[in-house]
Amino acid sequence: MASGDEAWLETGRVRLADYGIVTVDRARRRGPHGKEGSFVILDAPDWAVVVPALERDGRRLLLTVRQYRHGSRSVSDEFPGGVIEPGEAPGAAAARELLEETGYQAARLVPIGSCSPNPAFMANTFHVFAAEGLELVSAQSLDEHELVDVEAVPEDELLARVGVAPWDHALMIAAAFFYERYRAGSVS
Amino acid sequence: MASGDEAWLETGRVRLADYGIVTVDRARRRGPHGKEGSFVILDAPDWAVVVPALERDGRRLLLTVRQYRHGSRSVSDEFPGGVIEPGEAPGAAAARELLEETGYQAARLVPIGSCSPNPAFMANTFHVFAAEGLELVSAQSLDEHELVDVEAVPEDELLARVGVAPWDHALMIAAAFFYERYRAGSVS
Numbered sequence: 001m002a003s004g005d006e007a008w009l010e011t012g013r014v015r016l017a018d019y020g021i022v023t024v025d026r027a028r029r030r031g032p033h034g035k036e037g038s039f040v041i042l043d044a045p046d047w048a049v050v051v052p053a054l055e056r057d058g059r060r061l062l063l064t065v066r067q068y069r070h071g072s073r074s075v076s077d078e079f080p081g082g083v084i085e086p087g088e089a090p091g092a093a094a095a096r097e098l099l100e101e102t103g104y105q106a107a108r109l110v111p112i113g114s115c116s117p118n119p120a121f122m123a124n125t126f127h128v129f130a131a132e133g134l135e136l137v138s139a140q141s142l143d144e145h146e147l148v149d150v151e152a153v154p155e156d157e158l159l160a161r162v163g164v165a166p167w168d169h170a171l172m173i174a175a176a177f178f179y180e181r182y183r184a185g186s187v188s
Numbered sequence: 189m190a191s192g193d194e195a196w197l198e199t200g201r202v203r204l205a206d207y208g209i210v211t212v213d214r215a216r217r218r219g220p221h222g223k224e225g226s227f228v229i230l231d232a233p234d235w236a237v238v239v240p241a242l243e244r245d246g247r248r249l250l251l252t253v254r255q256y257r258h259g260s261r262s263v264s265d266e267f268p269g270g271v272i273e274p275g276e277a278p279g280a281a282a283a284r285e286l287l288e289e290t291g292y293q294a295a296r297l298v299p300i301g302s303c304s305p306n307p308a309f310m311a312n313t314f315h316v317f318a319a320e321g322l323e324l325v326s327a328q329s330l331d332e333h334e335l336v337d338v339e340a341v342p343e344d345e346l347l348a349r350v351g352v353a354p355w356d357h358a359l360m361i362a363a364a365f366f367y368e369r370y371r372a373g374s375v376s
Contacts, residue, residue, distance in 0.1 A: 004255035004337040005263055017205060017212070019228045021309055024207060029258065037333040039258040040207045067192035070217065070227040072307035075193055115356040118305065119260030121209055126358055145225040149192040163366060168303040170314055173362040178351060 002033035011036065043123040049081030049171065050094040051112070051179045052104060054134040054152065061152040062159075063134075065101050066166070068147065077166045079175055090114075090127035098131055100141045102150045107133025113178030117171060128175045130182055190221035199224065231311040237269030237359065238282040239300070239367045240292060242322040242340065249340040250347075251322075253289050254354070256335065265354045267363055278302075278315035286319055288329045290338045295321025301366030305359060316363045318370055 012028040025041045052063040062079075069076040080101040084093040091109050098104055110130045117126050142148060153161075161167040162176040200216040213229045240251040250267075257264040268289040272281040279297050286292055298318045305314050330336060341349075349355040350364040 002335055004253070004335045006256065006335075007261070007263070008256055008258070016207070019204070019212060021228055022230070024205070024212075027258065031256075031333065031335065033335060035333070040209055041259055042210070065192070068194065068196055068219075069304075069307035070196070070215065071229055071309040071311050072304045073195070073311070074304075074307065075195070076304070076307045113351050115351065115358045115361055116257075116260045116262075116264070117358050119257035119262065119264045119357050121259040123259050123261070145219065145223070147190055147192045147194075147219065147221060163301050163303065163362075163369065169307050170303045170305050170362045171358055173303055173365050174351075174358045177361050177365045181351065 002031065006032035008032070013041075016040075040121060041123055042121055044083075045086070046084045046090065046125045046127060047081060047117070047171070048084050048090045048093040048097065048127045048129065049079050049175050050098050050106075050109070050129045050131045051079050051175060052098055052102065052106065052131040052134055053155065054104075056152070060155045062155050063102055063104065064151050064153055064158060066149040066151065069169075075166050076169050077161070078169050078172045081175075084127075091129060094127070094129040094131070099138065101146075101148050103136055103138045103140055104131075104134045105137045106131035107135070110182070112182040113174075115174055126171055126174070128178045130179060190219065194220035196220070201229075204228075228309060229311055230309055232271075233274075234272045234278065234313045234315060235269060235305070235359070236272050236278045236281040236285065236315045236317065237267050237363050238286050238294075238297070238317045238319045239267050239363060240286055240290065240294065240319040240322055241343065242292075244340070248343045250343050251290055251292065252339050252341055252346060254337040254339065257357075263354050264357050265349070266357050266360045269363075272315075279317060282315070282317040282319070287326065289334075289336050291324055291326045291328055292319075292322045293325045294319035295323070298370070300370040301362075303362055314359055314362070316366045318367060 008029040016024040022042045022044045030036045080098045082097045114127045196217040204212040210230045210232045218224045268286045270285045302315045
């Protein structure tokens with residue numbers, strides 16, 4: 001009997017649109033039950049985010065960035081991150097976004113998890129890093145339409161904020177999940 | 189000085205496409221720095237997911253559903269959930285999806301969190317519920333192209349799987365984050 005554990009076969013695909021941030025395809029696929037269906041697939045470059053930790057006066061602080069988000073039409077508190085450029089390694093993108101949005105450079109970058117933003121219809125991957133040994137080396141260097149406020153918040157205080165607006169970006173909640181596992185020692 | 193804490197003003201918007209699962213708009217907006225930009229916004233119905241817990245022989249088990257996902261082209265393990273229908277309350281959608289995908293009905297449904305799938309360019313909201321007092325009342329009732337395998341897994345074992353493929357759907361990781369907070373008593 002056909003089950004949810006089996007792959008579908010792609011029998012055709014057309015590009016419907018390219019919006020810059022995402023492309024839209026329509027794919028035809030045949031399932032393990034023998035039936036064919038038509039599915040809208042969104043692709044995008046992979047994304048990378050970094051949880052930056054710095055030690056100050058014996059306390060561990062996390063850097064958070066606040067910015068207006070055009071999808072939700074609201075101000076959102078997040079970890080630094082963004083789109084991975086063509087040919088760029090995920091860790092390099094995380095380091096670059098950290099530098100651009102906060103001016104900080106990290107001595108160590110640790111991959112702590114990756115996941116699919118929405119496997120139901122999105123094809124790309126989201127990569128999460130922890131950054132340690134931070135040093136302020138420059139000013140912010142933002143894109144034309146970016147306005148980003150940086151804040152350093154004690155780790156426990158920041159993690160307590162996660163999950164409630166303005167700390168309610170699902171990918172950032174996933175990043176906090178990976179970070180908590182990393183800090184608890186279950187991810188090395 | 190203009191900051192990330194200020195809203196932008198919408199000065200125009202056109203619908204570019206309607207793909208059924210998402211619509212695509214192009215919005216013009218003026219920022220607090222006085223500059224205008226053009227932004228692609230994806231909207232979709234809100235989504236609801238439910239973490240279903242059942243007690244069996246003194247153990248707490250969570251129900252998980254396995255299905256092939258057309259965005260990632262891979263098999264994905266998730267909590268039951270789906271699209272909220274027009275006029276449907278989030279909790280009603282969660283209960284409906286639970287019943288359709290697993291055949292179980294819940295005595296109690298508790299809202300444990302909500303978030304934005306991706307506020308950078310998506311406008312919709314994701315709602316998470318915990319379901320308790322489960323009773324098997326019917327067979328699965330799936331859409332034409334759904335093939336869903338149901339499994340009951342001890343709570344600690346399932347939560348340990350979260351974050352690693354095939355348990356790597358970002359919204360499900362966020363759901364697990366909310367559920368762990370709920371179980372720890374920090375959310376009532």
